[in-house]
Amino acid sequence: MSLVLPRGREIDAVVIGTSAGGVEALMLLLPQLPAGLGAPVLIVLHLPRERPSLLARIFAPRCAIRVVEAEDKQPVEPGTVYFAPPDYHMLIDAGPQIALASDELVHHSRPSIDALFESAADAYGARLLGVILTGASADGAEGLDAIRRAGGLTVVQQPEEAYAALMIESALARGPVDFVLPLQEIAALFTAVEDGPGAAAPRPART
Amino acid sequence: MIRPAPGDSEIELRLLIDAIYLKYHYDFREYAAASLKRRVKSAMLKFNCATLSQLQDRVLHDPAIFPALLDVLTVPVSEMFRDPGYFRSLRETVVPLLRTYPSLKVWVAGCSTGEEAWSIAILLREEGLLSRALIYATDINPQVLQKAEAGVYEADRIAGFTENHRRSGARSSLSDYYQAAYGLAVFDKALRRHLVFSDHSLATDSVFAEVQLVSCRNVLIYFNRALQDRAVGLFRDALCRKGFLGIGAKESLRFSACADAFTALVPDDRIFQKRDAA
Numbered sequence: 001m002s003l004v005l006p007r008g009r010e011i012d013a014v015v016i017g018t019s020a021g022g023v024e025a026l027m028l029l030l031p032q033l034p035a036g037l038g039a040p041v042l043i044v045l046h047l048p049r050e051r052p053s054l055l056a057r058i059f060a061p062r063c064a065i066r067v068v069e070a071e072d073k074q075p076v077e078p079g080t081v082y083f084a085p086p087d088y089h090m091l092i093d094a095g096p097q098i099a100l101a102s103d104e105l106v107h108h109s110r111p112s113i114d115a116l117f118e119s120a121a122d123a124y125g126a127r128l129l130g131v132i133l134t135g136a137s138a139d140g141a142e143g144l145d146a147i148r149r150a151g152g153l154t155v156v157q158q159p160e161e162a163y164a165a166l167m168i169e170s171a172l173a174r175g176p177v178d179f180v181l182p183l184q185e186i187a188a189l190f191t192a193v194e195d196g197p198g199a200a201a202p203r204p205a206r207t
Numbered sequence: 208m209i210r211p212a213p214g215d216s217e218i219e220l221r222l223l224i225d226a227i228y229l230k231y232h233y234d235f236r237e238y239a240a241a242s243l244k245r246r247v248k249s250a251m252l253k254f255n256c257a258t259l260s261q262l263q264d265r266v267l268h269d270p271a272i273f274p275a276l277l278d279v280l281t282v283p284v285s286e287m288f289r290d291p292g293y294f295r296s297l298r299e300t301v302v303p304l305l306r307t308y309p310s311l312k313v314w315v316a317g318c319s320t321g322e323e324a325w326s327i328a329i330l331l332r333e334e335g336l337l338s339r340a341l342i343y344a345t346d347i348n349p350q351v352l353q354k355a356e357a358g359v360y361e362a363d364r365i366a367g368f369t370e371n372h373r374r375s376g377a378r379s380s381l382s383d384y385y386q387a388a389y390g391l392a393v394f395d396k397a398l399r400r401h402l403v404f405s406d407h408s409l410a411t412d413s414v415f416a417e418v419q420l421v422s423c424r425n426v427l428i429y430f431n432r433a434l435q436d437r438a439v440g441l442f443r444d445a446l447c448r449k450g451f452l453g454i455g456a457k458e459s460l461r462f463s464a465c466a467d468a469f470t471a472l473v474p475d476d477r478i479f480q481k482r483d484a485a
Binding site for chain 1: 239241242244245246282284425427428429431432435455456457458459461462
């Protein structure tokens with residue numbers, strides 16, 4: 001299974017990074033995703049490190065797509081949203097499967113968007129869609145750059161409509177992205193298209 | 208756009224890891240690739256190497272850099288009473304059962320710079336069990352073991368440790384256990400007498416003692432499934448009948464070959480008990 005985007009672009013995974021204003025942005029985005037989405041959606045949303053996260057519990061009842069907090073060694077499956085747990089980096093290992101890490105903070109954050117994006121770029125190569133939404137941190141810029149260099153598709157939220165534009169501007173400062181879109185149209189990227197026609201066999205992650 | 212052909216970095220990584228194993232006998236071959244790659248990348252920056260092959264060359268011909276490389280590959284990240292809920296559950300659920308043993312042995316596996324081992328020593332002291340307890344704290348990195356053994360931490364970390372300790376259901380003040388001087392907090396030598404720090408690899412060594420409690424948190428996440436199975440198998444074999452195993456907050460035995468050997472005692476805090484027949 002894979003996700004086919006407009007212009008026939010096939011994607012095996014979607015990664016999303018956001019911080020300030022992220023819950024509201026995802027509230028608009030995630031409930032629009034269909035249960036049978038042809039790709040997994042892996043999300044890093046900066047949160048306090050010392051408290052349990054309620055994200056999966058908040059989003060699950062509002063979404064058609066399955067929403068979970070990622071666990072170490074958990075298989076990464078299409079049709080599922082994985083939130084990085086607080087105080088762990090979320091990486092992708094061969095399988096593909098979730099690999100959590102307790103390594104030092106990146107841009108004062110754990111989980112870090114850069115850590116997820118770089119590891120996903122490594123695992124999925126060009127068959128990856130990276131999305132940066134509203135945020136007040138430079139985390140994610142390097143990661144989105146890694147996705148671009150691996151040939152993946154890059155999208156940022158339109159900075160004018162973002163609650164905090166710093167994260168998006170930092171990403172744009174690193175180089176061009178494929179799409180700068182309002183949230184509503186980012187959602188349409190996923191929903192305007194049907195699942196993979198089956199011609200595209202699932203490709204194992206390159207790790 | 209110039210990129211190395213896919214797979215090159217995988218080949219280089221494997222050669223580097225094999226070189227480390229052959230020359231220094233540290234076995235990273237079964238570590239989870241994604242986090243190992245991140246660490247190796249930061250090692251490239253630290254040692255000014257443009258490629259992993261260059262790093263491999265340095266590792267082979269400049270043994271003086273190996274201790275520093277080992278530090279990067281085994282990034283020590285720990286704090287005292289990390290995840291206070293875990294320690295609270297140890298107190299409330301495990302300690303009452305530990306009281307029934309005339310003497311106690313605890314194994315803190317992958318102890319890094321020792322914060323967890325010292326935390327358990329303080330917890331056992333507060334619960335009146337330390338006098339009959341011995342805590343084995345093991346790690347593969349001799350430099351972090353030295354730090355662990357010293358029990359000296361930067362004073363600016365103490366506020367965080369104190370807050371964690373308080374939330375763990377503390378029966379005393381953390382300040383009872385250290386002396387602060389010159390920006391450092393030096394932990395009590397009386398606790399130290401119950402701690403044994405030792406070199407041990409979950410990848411290559413075997414069981415060394417029978418213990419009632421194994422605490423191994425945020426170590427298994429760095430292993431692939433095969434090595435996780437080996438490590439959890441060691442814990443099973445080291446634990447006494449109905450012994451206890453604590454793992455990291457986001458770690459799971461669900462995907463382990465040894466899952467059947469344990470039942471979840473406090474699922475939310477990842478505390479397990481060895482099954483009778485296991």
